[in-house]
Amino acid sequence: MSVDGYKLSPRAAEAEARRNGTVQNAVESAPVIAGGGEMFEWFGGGQRAAGMNVTPETAMRSTAVWRCVTLIAGALMSQALGVFRVTDKGELVREYGHVYDRFLSIEPNEEMSGPTFVENQAIQMLLRGNGYGLMRQARNGTLTDIDFYFAARVLPFRSVDRSIWYRFTNDDGTTEDHHSSYVLHFKGPGLSVDGIRALSPISHHAQSVGISLATRDYEAGQFERGLMTNDFFQFPDGVSKEQRADFKEYLRKKAQGVANAHNPLLLEKGAEWKRVAVTAKDAQLLELLQYSVVDVCRIYGVPPNMAGETSGTSNWGTGVEQQTIGFDRWTMLPHKKRIAAEYTRKLFPVVGARVSPFVVWWDDDFLLSGDSKAIAAYLRAALGGNQLPGWISQNEARRKVNLPPVPDGDEIYQPTGAPAAPGQPAADTEEEPTDAQAA
Template sequence: MSDIVNGYRLSSRAAEAARGRGGQDTGPAIENAVSSAAIATADPGDVFEWFGGGQQAAGMTITPETAMRSTAVWRCVTLISGALMTQELGVYRLSPKGEFIREHGHPYDRFLNCEPNQEMTSAVFVENIAIQLLLRGNGYGLIRQARNGTITSIDFYFPARVLPYRSADRSIWYRFTNEDGTTEDHHASYVLHFKGPGLSVDGIRALSPISNHAQSVGINLATRDYEAGQFERGLMTNDYFQFAGEVSREQRAAFKEYLRKKAMGITNAHNPLLLEGGAEWKRVAVTAKDAQLLELLQYSVVDVCRIYGVPPNMAGETSGTSNWGTGVEQQSIGFDRWTILPHKVRIAGEWTRKLFPVVGARAPQYFVWWNDDFLLSGDSKAIAAYLRAALGGNQLPGWISKNEARRKVNLPPVPDGDAIYSPTGEAPAPEPTSTGDDALDDALPADDKDNPDAA
């Protein structure tokens, strides 16, 4: 059977599925875009979310859009997605010796590092995928191909416009809704489905962080709305007025209207009140509820940070954390390792799985990974110490060349700078040239040689 269906070249997986089970040719069962495929199974909750549904929590309607009104959710989501978008994706090759070799200039570099489609850069694509993954648990990219099978673009789709389902033969398909209302059904081979932790009951979609933790987000939003209401009303809820005599319904209504016009709101906060008929303005002592409002706000922020694995101090909640010392430094290292790294593995794994699919039992030679050199976030002293050791400082074997060291600090290469220093086993010369500690001096500009922290 041909691997081309209706003039469209199938991926290896789609072609294998099209050939049918057991090598039987069942005809063109798989197409890249089919609008008449029947949906066999789809999770009811996913369908509900697909049509824009939300849920009530703490008196608030919680959806991914309303959740972003929370400063804690906004900070956690933008912090993680921003960390991912600043790290470069690239195509790597695994050598027979197990070395990771970057394939600069690979055709897929256009989609990974430049422009996956005409509407956004690769960094914006990764950022938006990460935002949807953090809010809804799922992000989608649709691989568009020419008739000869060449990838032409990778389109970004909001999860609300994508409905995954299983067809009658149990294969996974995705129904995309375009802006004009038309729909396209695509086989999973053509869809980049970036998933967060967990799986839904149908085994296709990941769990939505916002849906599963709506109560925590709702408490955060409700607490801030309560606080904003205090400023909007101007008067505290524990203020009250006492009259000497009986007050009629009309007088009560007139006095409430007077308060609304003269005392409520920020603009009237300092206006004096004129009280008649022996009225007195009194205030109840601060209640436990009012005294704990700030603690509740702090707790709600920390609770949201737990959802995303973000240290509270990185989300702006520093009441219980020192801003100095190694504690914050270790939290930042832990954030890179335990929060960012799992997302990087998920995103890079999906790119690899769809751009370089497994054929038979042979693993692909190429894979997608991040240029996540930790030197990008190090200070000058840490970078200098690392480069000194890597170049062969103290006459120890080095593991990078001078040009590699210069490339890490965005400096051009120098002639004869590709050799890696290795000690000869003899006593070192009194003044070695271009080896050991002096290798770092050769790797830096002339103005920085006298400053060991300039790397």
């Protein structure tokens, strides 16, 4: 199939046929909100909880939400994405210089770098449950850009033939409809009722986020008012109604607010200013502040000590280390698999029953969080320390610590008499002479 003299790729031809066929009727009947997508919370936002309006934007006012979201998104952007080739034995071999490296790790579009694109997609996933990237292609099917779109500007829907399409709202209010084969849809856990979008963490946990926002606002109000609720004034002879009103106005002008915190008060008629050291209400507020942080950390699977809540965390290095390992394994790994799998199935689509030998994955085989002692111990064992078989070459080890290769550094060490590693020559061994050699 060709358009205006250009030959289309198979996937582009299929999308063009769909666009000229049944999809038009489906688009016209789809419940689409056109233009100004940022004004609508299509994913369950704008809920009232604990007296606060909870949306993905207001949720980021919570320090706990901010830390959890930026921690996970920052951890994802710090590990480079790359193209790997799967060998016949199931081994992953990095394909350096692949044409898609530009879109994965360098520059998916002219406005973003590769790490920034991944970070912003992760933030959309963690706040709204969904992140979207639109793959722009030339007429011959060559990928030219991957544009970033905010989740509030994208509406997925099904056509009459049950295929999935996406309506993108641009900054100028115009809309574009694209088949799912052109869209990178990064999903969080779960599915919404439409079977296309993932669940929104902020929408489903609005109460927890609302409590976190409300406690912070209450605490800020204490500083704004200046006097604490457990401050009280005692007059031995009592005061009249008019005197009480005058004294309240005097306090408002003289003592309330941070700017007036150190102004002296002039008390008359034997009045005394008293304060209860720590009331039960204050103690409950402190506990609520700690609980709100832990509750938000529970939503995102982040250890509380990583969000700054260390009151219930062991100070021993092994305890913190195990929490970090658990965070990488049970929190980060699912996100990495979802993002890499979406890249793989859209950049290297399955054709019939044939699966591409290329996949997208993270260059994370080296523990970036290890200290110098742990890194040295790992490399020593990997190179074949203590006369044991190694599993990486000297140049592979040097590449992991950003050092240039050395001549003759591509062999994997094997001790004398040990079986050779796959693809490596057998180690020299002493053999018993045969009868013919003896003769």
